[in-house]
Amino acid sequence: MTQLRQTTHVPVMLAEVLDIGLPGQNEIWVDGTAGGGGHSQAILNLLGPSGLLIAIDRDPAAAQRLSAELVDQRVHVRCDSYEHIPEILSEFGDAKANGILLDLGLSSDQLADPQRGFSFAATGLLDMRFDIDSGQPVWQWLHSASEREIADVIFRYGEERYSRRIARKIVLFRHEEVIQTAARLREIISASVPQTYKHGQRLDPATRTFQALRIFINDELEIIQRALDRLPDCLAEGGRLVVISFHSLEDRIVKNCLRSNPRLEVITTKPVQPTEAETVRNPRARSAKLRAAVRSDSPKSGNRNKYAAFSKVRPNT
Ligand SMILES: C[S@@+](CC[C@H](N)C(=O)[O-])C[C@H]1O[C@@H](n2cnc3c(N)ncnc32)[C@H](O)[C@@H]1O
Numbered sequence: 001m002t003q004l005r006q007t008t009h010v011p012v013m014l015a016e017v018l019d020i021g022l023p024g025q026n027e028i029w030v031d032g033t034a035g036g037g038g039h040s041q042a043i044l045n046l047l048g049p050s051g052l053l054i055a056i057d058r059d060p061a062a063a064q065r066l067s068a069e070l071v072d073q074r075v076h077v078r079c080d081s082y083e084h085i086p087e088i089l090s091e092f093g094d095a096k097a098n099g100i101l102l103d104l105g106l107s108s109d110q111l112a113d114p115q116r117g118f119s120f121a122a123t124g125l126l127d128m129r130f131d132i133d134s135g136q137p138v139w140q141w142l143h144s145a146s147e148r149e150i151a152d153v154i155f156r157y158g159e160e161r162y163s164r165r166i167a168r169k170i171v172l173f174r175h176e177e178v179i180q181t182a183a184r185l186r187e188i189i190s191a192s193v194p195q196t197y198k199h200g201q202r203l204d205p206a207t208r209t210f211q212a213l214r215i216f217i218n219d220e221l222e223i224i225q226r227a228l229d230r231l232p233d234c235l236a237e238g239g240r241l242v243v244i245s246f247h248s249l250e251d252r253i254v255k256n257c258l259r260s261n262p263r264l265e266v267i268t269t270k271p272v273q274p275t276e277a278e279t280v281r282n283p284r285a286r287s288a289k290l291r292a293a294v295r296s297d298s299p300k301s302g303n304r305n306k307y308a309a310f311s312k313v314r315p316n317t
Helices: 014-021 038-044 060-069 082-090 108-112 138-144 147-158 163-174 182-192 195-200 207-217 220-234 248-260 276-281 283-287 303-312
Strands: 028-031 052-057 075-079 097-103 235-245 264-266 289-295
Touching: 014 038, 014 097, 014 235, 014 289, 028 038, 028 082, 038 052, 038 097, 052 060, 052 082, 060 075, 082 097, 082 220, 097 220, 138 163, 138 207, 147 163, 147 207, 163 182, 182 207, 207 220, 220 235, 220 248, 235 248, 248 264, 248 289, 276 283
Parallel strands: 028 052, 028 097, 052 075, 097 235
Antiparallel strands: 235 289, 264 289
């Protein structure tokens, strides 16, 4: 087995994923958002000689790197969306998974790559697609969408109160130039919002708009919803579904889907959050929330109580 090279991405709540997901000997696990492979590697280490790990990422660069580096006969890498886990499992004789992990959003590797356009300072094209082979990049969409559409996206997916002002400025600027880079978009956003907003906020004034455009262009919320409707059927009885989200729009969908599915028993009464020690080590973990559920085909049992303690007592590691 080869050990995966650590990328700039540090896996979030790794100890909690393993404690709650409980990967065991000879199990079948699906990492639906394998990214830099940190979670995948740790899960694989617990699967034993006959385990199976299916590592999926929609980003061709991430999938290619995982294929090249996670060389192990127990590992199968797929460049695909996690909403297609049912079809992917059908390639393995309709296998049922003992665990599925979704660690939503983007990775630090993607954020750090100036050519992807995810970060404010990126000087490459304002692309923001996870899968650069499908859909249209943000810069192209911003060039053709109406002012109303832009404002609606920024409001809906970024909950940005200055969405209309930002959209108006974008449309004004695009008469003069194509807004091609993330750095340029950030300047335009900064010029659209009041000075007090810039200085009074802990976040960069462009944060919410960037989040909104990324979510929209990748269809992220709709994919989470569609996937969570389908994934319980892919689990074996007692199989675990573990989902880490990074903002309230995602978490709301995760919470509702896990609670309302009759085949799932939620085992985290409250979302599990990273310890203070982890957020100091890895500030990116700050907003993470982990929710988990077990596939249970019998009427709701006592699992909920069994794991409730996990939400309250957090090991300080
Ligand atoms: C937070 S990172 C995951 C990091 C990973 N857990 C690790 O330990 O390195 C999220 C990853 O999900 C991928 N992603 C986003 N949407 C996806 C989708 N619909 N299907 C599969 N992968 C997706 C992104 O490309 C990114 O690599």
